[in-house]
Amino acid sequence: xxxxxxxxxxxxxxxxxxxxxxxxxxxxxxxxxxxxxxxxxxxxxxxxxxxxxxxxxxxxxxxxxxxxxxxxxxxxxxxxxxxxxxxxxxxxxxxxxxxxxxxxxxxxxxxxxxxxxxxxxxxxxxxxxxxxxxxxxxxxxxxxxxxxxxxxxxxxxxxxxxxxxxxxxxxxxxxxxxxxxxxxxxxxxxxxxxxxxxxxxxxxxxxxxxxxxxxxxxxxxxxxxxxxxxxxxxxxxxxxxxxxxxxxxxxxxxxxxxxxxxxxxxxxxxxxxxxxxxxxxxxxxxxxxxxxxxxxxxxxxx
Amino acid sequence: xxxxxxxxxxxxxxxxxxxxxxxxxxxxxxxxxxxxxxxxxxxxxxxxxxxxxxxxxxxxxxxxxxxxxxxxxxxxxxxxxxxxxxxxxxxxxxxxxxxxxxxxxxxxxxxxxxxxxxxxxxxxxxxxxxxxxxxxxxxxxxxxxxxxxxxxxxxxxxxxxxxxxxxxxxxxxxxxxxxxxxxxxxxxxxxxxxxxxxxxxxxxxxxxxxxxxxxxxxxxxxxxxxxxxxxxxxxxxxxxxxxxxxxxxxxxxxxxxxxxxxxxxxxxxxx
Numbered sequence: 367x368x369x370x371x372x373x374x375x376x377x378x379x380x381x382x383x384x385x386x387x388x389x390x391x392x393x394x395x396x397x398x399x400x401x402x403x404x405x406x407x408x409x410x411x412x413x414x415x416x417x418x419x420x421x422x423x424x425x426x427x428x429x430x431x432x433x434x435x436x437x438x439x440x441x442x443x444x445x446x447x448x449x450x451x452x453x454x455x456x457x458x459x460x461x462x463x464x465x466x467x468x469x470x471x472x473x474x475x476x477x478x479x480x481x482x483x484x485x486x487x488x489x490x491x492x493x494x495x496x497x498x499x500x501x502x503x504x505x506x507x508x509x510x511x512x513x514x515x516x517x518x519x520x521x522x523x524x525x526x527x528x529x530x531x532x533x534x535x536x537x538x539x540x541x542x543x544x545x546x547x548x549x550x551x552x553x554x555x556x557x558x559x560x561x562x563x564x565x566x567x568x569x570x571x572x573x574x575x576x577x578x579x580x581x582x583x584x585x586x587x588x589x590x591x592x593x594x595x596x597x598x599x600x601x602x603x604x605x606x607x608x609x610x611x612x613x614x615x616x617x618x619x620x621x622x623x624x625x626x627x628x629x630x631x632x633x634x635x636x637x638x639x640x641x642x643x644x645x646x647x648x649x650x651x652x653x654x655x656x657x658x659x660x661x662x663x664x665x666x667x668x
Numbered sequence: 669x670x671x672x673x674x675x676x677x678x679x680x681x682x683x684x685x686x687x688x689x690x691x692x693x694x695x696x697x698x699x700x701x702x703x704x705x706x707x708x709x710x711x712x713x714x715x716x717x718x719x720x721x722x723x724x725x726x727x728x729x730x731x732x733x734x735x736x737x738x739x740x741x742x743x744x745x746x747x748x749x750x751x752x753x754x755x756x757x758x759x760x761x762x763x764x765x766x767x768x769x770x771x772x773x774x775x776x777x778x779x780x781x782x783x784x785x786x787x788x789x790x791x792x793x794x795x796x797x798x799x800x801x802x803x804x805x806x807x808x809x810x811x812x813x814x815x816x817x818x819x820x821x822x823x824x825x826x827x828x829x830x831x832x833x834x835x836x837x838x839x840x841x842x843x844x845x846x847x848x849x850x851x852x853x854x855x856x857x858x859x860x861x862x863x864x865x866x867x868x869x870x871x872x873x874x875x876x877x878x879x880x881x882x883x884x885x886x887x888x889x890x891x892x893x894x895x896x897x898x899x900x901x902x903x904x905x906x907x908x909x910x911x912x913x914x915x916x917x918x919x920x921x922x923x924x925x926x927x928x929x930x931x932x933x934x935x936x937x938x939x
Contacts (some may be wrong), residue, residue, distance in 0.1 A: 369766040386842040387763020394756035395771055397812050402778045405786035405793070412788065468679045471672070483925060484683040487690060489932075490921040492871035494889045495910045498896065499693045502903045510692055513709045545686065547932060554933040603782055606873045610893060624784050624874075631788050632878055640788050648785040655780045 406648070412641035426638075434642040442618055443626040446533065450622065451601035453537035458544050458597055459590065465545070466552035467582065482553065486546035493543060493606035500539045501526060501611045526612055532620045539607050544600065548593045555589040556582070595658040599651055623647060690914075697721050697908035704904050721908035725895075728905070731912060733884060734891035739916070741803060741887060742869040745810040749865045750858060752812045757820025758846050762832060772821070778814050783874065791878055805879045806887070810869050816861050819931065823857035824850060860931040863924050870917050888913040 376382040413430055415423040434440050465485055472478040503510045504525035512522040525535045567577050605624040614621035631640035698713040725731050760772050799805035835845045873889040880886055892913055895906040
């Protein structure tokens with residue numbers, strides 16, 4: 367407390383310095399408190415209150431939690447979300463690793479830049495635009511994908527309109543959007559590995575596979591973990607692609623947690639229920655991120 | 669040697685596959701409605717210069733207005749983010765004051781708060797303040813990003829203190845040091861932040877969907893949705909609209925790609 371008084375009313379040069387530093391961060395701190403911290407606390411409070419039509423809210427304890435967490439539509443959404451991310455996260459990370467290692471091995475710098483730019487391109491499109499383009503490619507009657515299949519005499523598929531194919535189809539869109547982003551992170555990491563390591567491996571007579579297994583992958587470990595976590599978070603929050611194409615259909619087969627949250631809050635205006643889901647999303651992602659910290663803390667041995 | 673060629677070939681195939689949806693979008697936007705429903709499918713449009721769909725997009729929807737809205741919001745959010753982030757970055761990087769690190773970690777911690785977890789109270793606030801359906805309402809959560817603060821702090825931290833001390837000895841005020849000494853040295857980081865923040869806000873969908881009601885306040889991502897409906901979609905128009913919505917950002921992206929990659933690599937932070 368004494369510190370703060372001295373910062374607020376500086377007498378010495380050092381105190382004036384401290385005040386200056388604090389003033390520099392003040393706008394950011396104020397903004398983040400108003401836009402994130404206060405609403406987050408309100409979300410938590412809101413999840414324990416029921417708002418009666420007319421505006422008054424009433425404390426109901428954990429009743430909303432019991433209601434939402436025993437609701438089968440909520441668990442369907444959770445299951446769908448997890449199913450989606452189990453398909454898209456490993457695919458994206460593995461493909462990105464392969465592409466990054468391939469790009470890194472290209473001798474011609476110019477071609478490396480050209481191909482890298484192409485892989486990176488979907489990152490610049492909005493998720494809505496990406497999903498809508500893919501919806502056109504997936505079109506059951508006039509879509510390009512079914513045209514390709516017809517060339518090898520496979521009957522047309524219904525893709526986004528089929529119960530079984532809708533989730534893999536949406537997962538593919540996520541992979542397409544995120545592949546370049548992850549590739550860039552891996553490529554930058556690969557380029558920062560000193561060439562001497564590989565020279566040493568060559569002198570020791572390591573084969574290509576051994577170099578990959580014992581040198582490249584261990585050195586990329588921090589980036590791989592980071593990208594996995596980023597992808598998990600990104601895919602857990604999946605909304606735009608689903609909203610733009612299937613709106614959760616057919617028959618809730620692509621309903622996701624954030625879709626449900628959006629509908630609950632802004633279609634049915636059940637803010638209490640939506641707050642419970644908001645807290646659920648926050649707690650889940652917090653757990654994931656903390657796990658990431660635990661893993662990151664382990665020193666990587668070279 | 670053969671392996672090397674194989675790698676290059678596979679990479680090229682992959683890159684072309686990744687690029688294909690863009691190509692398909694552009695080609696479809698040049699076709700007429702009967703053309704896209706032709707069986708068997710023809711890849712090339714009948715007339716490469718058929719811009720009728722683009723005219724129709726602007727005719728049916730105030731798409732120019734959407735572009736303007738998106739551009740305005742993305743620019744304001746990029747600039748405001750730049751100002752606040754560089755101030756905070758300087759404060760965090762070069763000053764000592766009580767609880768500095770606690771504040772910094774609190775801000776980094778916000779990265780763990782998904783936006784969807786705060787959207788309901790935020791909506792209620794915006795509603796109460798009467799900002800629904802206004803630029804201010806759309807901008808409210810986009811004015812500063814944690815990524816920006818982090819980026820600017822990292823960039824400023826590595827600058828030598830001697831410059832700052834020299835300026836202080838010359839009697840320069842703290843703000844003037846920031847403005848005249850620090851900022852000119854971190855121009856690359858500033859460019860990165862401006863571009864990335866512009867792109868993010870331009871592509872934003874969830875929050876505008878929540879706060880925007882009237883057609884005149886729509887941004888391009890929302891505007892795109894007006895060309896879809898569950899029963900029948902005119903894909904020739906939709907793809908034309910998609911091209912219009914992507915093109916500005918694509919130009920920015922391709923000309924300034926170096927900076928975007930820098931930003932992505934720098935952080936990988938935005939979850």
